[in-house]
Amino acid sequence: MAGHSKWANIRHRKAAQDAKRGKIFTKLIRELVVASKTGGSSVEDNPRLRAAVDKALGSNMKRDTIEKAISRGAGAGEGENYDELTYEGYASGGVAVLVECLTDNRNRTVGEVRHVFTKLGGNLGTDGSVAYLFSRIGQMDFSSDCDEDSLLDAALEAGAQDIETRDDGTFSVITSFEDFLKVKDELNLAGFLPQSADVTMSASIKVTIDLEGAQKLGNLIDALEDLDDVQNVYTNADVPTAIYEPLD
Numbered sequence: 001m002a003g004h005s006k007w008a009n010i011r012h013r014k015a016a017q018d019a020k021r022g023k024i025f026t027k028l029i030r031e032l033v034v035a036s037k038t039g040g041s042s043v044e045d046n047p048r049l050r051a052a053v054d055k056a057l058g059s060n061m062k063r064d065t066i067e068k069a070i071s072r073g074a075g076a077g078e079g080e081n082y083d084e085l086t087y088e089g090y091a092s093g094g095v096a097v098l099v100e101c102l103t104d105n106r107n108r109t110v111g112e113v114r115h116v117f118t119k120l121g122g123n124l125g126t127d128g129s130v131a132y133l134f135s136r137i138g139q140m141d142f143s144s145d146c147d148e149d150s151l152l153d154a155a156l157e158a159g160a161q162d163i164e165t166r167d168d169g170t171f172s173v174i175t176s177f178e179d180f181l182k183v184k185d186e187l188n189l190a191g192f193l194p195q196s197a198d199v200t201m202s203a204s205i206k207v208t209i210d211l212e213g214a215q216k217l218g219n220l221i222d223a224l225e226d227l228d229d230v231q232n233v234y235t236n237a238d239v240p241t242a243i244y245e246p247l248d
Contacts, residue, residue, distance in 0.1 A: 027231055028056045029069045030102050034082050036073025047181055051199055087113050088130040091220050092121040093213045096130035096236045098201055103229040112227050120220040133236055134201040138180025140194035144169030151192055158186035203236030214239045
């Protein structure tokens with residue numbers, strides 16, 4: 001029985017991991033379709049599509065799957081009309097939350113997002129209530145193995161805005177949204193390959209929260225990201241370095 005139980009646990013864990021991977025792929029494909037539809041199917045001429053392709057490849061999506069998604073967007077196929085929506089709200093403790101969605105049903109999406117906020121101690125706000133706190137930037141994270149001075153020189157030469165050193169010794173290169181791909185390409189050519197690279201939203205004002213607040217916020221973010229229509233969730237929380245465990 002012990003062996004059977006162990007196999008059952010492995011099987012259930014693998015099923016959960018596969019389901020999560022499938023959800024991530026669904027979101028990536030939706031972004032590929034929309035990027036291709038709005039800006040054209042040429043990766044070279046469409047920065048949003050280029051960023052979506054890079055993210056998909058970084059998640060080990062097959063090129064054939066990527067190309068099919070791009071073709072679907074370029075062909076403006078039936079059923080591919082997604083609205084881009086942003087919802088704004090607050091988590092417990094006054095933390096601002098920005099939720100980016102791609103949806104084919106606005107009523108469904110706002111209902112699901114509002115339900116998550118209400119269930120987990122937050123509240124959905126009005127348009128403009130927190131968006132003013134955020135600006136879109138490019139961010140690339142590098143390991144502590146990088147030489148800081150060399151990375152700094154290469155990043156500034158490439159047109160980066162700043163480089164931040166974290167407590168764990170890793171580095172983040174910050175760029176404008178418009179220069180993200182250019183800086184990334186030049187750093188790659190200089191031999192600096194980021195561990196992760198993405199366009200994100202950065203808050204101008206941070207709210208410091210304790211470990212309990214971080215746990216509650218983590219649960220809210222997890223629940224929002226689990227919604228099919230939610231693409232990205234951003235907050236202005238200054239989270240403690242301790243890793244949270246979701247509360248029951």
